[in-house]
Amino acid sequence: ALTHRRGRCICPGQGSDFVQPQSLEKMEVFPKSSSCDRVEIIATLKSTGEQRCLNPNSPRVKKMLTRIMKKRSAKSTSK
Amino acid sequence: ALTHRRGRCICPGQGSDFVQPQSLEKMEVFPKSSSCDRVEIIATLKSTGEQRCLNPNSPRVKKMLTRIMKKRSAKSTSK
Numbered sequence: 001a002l003t004h005r006r007g008r009c010i011c012p013g014q015g016s017d018f019v020q021p022q023s024l025e026k027m028e029v030f031p032k033s034s035s036c037d038r039v040e041i042i043a044t045l046k047s048t049g050e051q052r053c054l055n056p057n058s059p060r061v062k063k064m065l066t067r068i069m070k071k072r073s074a075k076s077t078s079k
Numbered sequence: 080a081l082t083h084r085r086g087r088c089i090c091p092g093q094g095s096d097f098v099q100p101q102s103l104e105k106m107e108v109f110p111k112s113s114s115c116d117r118v119e120i121i122a123t124l125k126s127t128g129e130q131r132c133l134n135p136n137s138p139r140v141k142k143m144l145t146r147i148m149k150k151r152s153a154k155s156t157s158k
Contacts, residue, residue: 027108031100031147033125039150046112056148068110068118069135069144 009036011053018060019043019052027054027065041065088115090132097139098122098131106133106144120144 010030023045030040041054041061054061089109102124109119120133120140133140 021110024110025112026110029106029108029144029147031103031105032150033104039147062148065108065144065148068108069141071111071118 007035009038009040010042011040013053014057015041015053015055015061017055017058019045019054019064021064021067023047024068025049027068029056029065088117088119089121090119092132093136094120094132094134094140096134096137098124098133098143100143100146102126103147104128106147108135108144 025044025046028042028044030036030042032039039056041056043052043054044050045052056062104123104125107121107123109115109121111118118135120135122131122133123129124131135141
């Protein structure tokens with residue numbers, strides 16, 4: 001898995017601007033730290049488990065994160 | 080590590096409302112899925128590597144995530 005190695009950012013470039021929300025298993029948000037002087041966002045895709053860097057400055061990425069947070073569980077109806 | 084087991088949410092309860100931003104190594108955001116019908120946020124703490132569930136509905140948690148995203152890297156000054 002992609003993790004911080006001392007003093008090194010995980011994502012080589014800026015990262016992509018978009019990923020299909022339905023294909024998303026999770027999004028990892030790494031705050032700026034001593035290891036990396038910029039925020040990093042890594043998406044893990046459901047089907048393949050592939051990890052992909054996303055661009056934290058991209059409005060589309062920010063909107064996707066906000067939309068994920070907004071989709072709270074519907075009033076829990078007992079199954 | 081905490082991961083989805085088929086058809087089961089990771090976080091037992093709602094999760095806590097706050098964690099010290101400085102102590103944060105990363106935040107994992109799990110969208111609603113077939114495995115779990117609610118958004119889940121898991122914070123990994125730097126010092127201990129402990130994983131802690133955060134409440135996605137908590138305004139403090141949302142503000143923390145937004146603040147993390149806002150802290151883009153300062154104009155990259157070449158070292």
